[in-house]
Amino acid sequence: MYPWPAADFSLFLLIAARILALIETAPLLSGEGIPQVAKVGLAGLTAVAILPAVRAAGYAIPADGAAYALLLVGEAMIGVIMGFFLTTLFAAFSMAGQFYSLQIGFGASETYDPLSEIEIPVMGQFLNLIAMFVFVSTSGFQRLFIVGVQGSFKAMRAIDLVTRRNDLVQFLGQAVGALFTQALILSMPVLGTLFIVTVALGLLSKAAPQMNLLTEGFPISLIITFSIMVAALPLMMEAFSRLIGAGFDDLARLVGGTI
Numbered sequence: 001m002y003p004w005p006a007a008d009f010s011l012f013l014l015i016a017a018r019i020l021a022l023i024e025t026a027p028l029l030s031g032e033g034i035p036q037v038a039k040v041g042l043a044g045l046t047a048v049a050i051l052p053a054v055r056a057a058g059y060a061i062p063a064d065g066a067a068y069a070l071l072l073v074g075e076a077m078i079g080v081i082m083g084f085f086l087t088t089l090f091a092a093f094s095m096a097g098q099f100y101s102l103q104i105g106f107g108a109s110e111t112y113d114p115l116s117e118i119e120i121p122v123m124g125q126f127l128n129l130i131a132m133f134v135f136v137s138t139s140g141f142q143r144l145f146i147v148g149v150q151g152s153f154k155a156m157r158a159i160d161l162v163t164r165r166n167d168l169v170q171f172l173g174q175a176v177g178a179l180f181t182q183a184l185i186l187s188m189p190v191l192g193t194l195f196i197v198t199v200a201l202g203l204l205s206k207a208a209p210q211m212n213l214l215t216e217g218f219p220i221s222l223i224i225t226f227s228i229m230v231a232a233l234p235l236m237m238e239a240f241s242r243l244i245g246a247g248f249d250d251l252a253r254l255v256g257g258t259i
Contacts, residue, residue: 098123193224
């Protein structure tokens with residue numbers, strides 16, 4: 001086997017720490033369905049692949065063990081921040097389904113989401129699955145490693161967590177705030193239609209009290225909801241693609257220091 005110099009091995013550990021933290025928190029890759037050995041192997045293989053480029057760009061390795069340990073933690077934190085931001089994109093899709101699950105009577109029907117490792121309503125899981133397919137079909141994995149790994153090492157180091165902490169906190173705060181806005185925008189076509197249906201059923205119940213609209217309103221809401229979702233599915237996939245693309249653009253500006 002090729003004997004690595006101590007400096008190269010120390011740099012390899014720093015690179016692998018950031019990549020492994022990104023994989024452990026990024027969408028799809030962080031799921032329990034992927035074995036932990038595969039995640040560690042992918043992080044190590046990626047670190048070996050970009051090690052020459054990072055070494056050529058220059059990376060100061062401290063001689064002190066405590067300073068190196070802090071640097072290792074900082075690199076892992078950068079990976080966690082990038083993975084957390086991308087996870088908020090998928091949280092917006094599942095939250096959009098939760099907004100109108102109660103309106104159509106699916107609030108009590110929940111399924112286990114392997115990404116977030118919690119139970120979410122069926123409609124949230126449906127939108128989440130669509131987002132996963134869109135992520136894969138739009139080369140999401142390639143962009144994840146190009147922007148989150150190769151691009152981040154070109155422009156961001158662990159010391160930037162201290163020098164740019166205000167920008168990072170503001171960026172993460174905006175990401176969490178945008179989560180609710182994006183979820184509301186995605187759910188508005190169905191949510192607004194269900195609101196009109198509910199008002200109409202309420203008016204009909206006042207005009208004709210003998211009609212049992214409580215039992216008839218449930219199938220009506222289901223039929224209208226699924227009809228709208230089938231008709232708007234191509235537009236939803238386009239909206240999902242734009243949202244994922246905008247998320248990667250924001251991530252690229254973050255690691256590039258323009259945010």
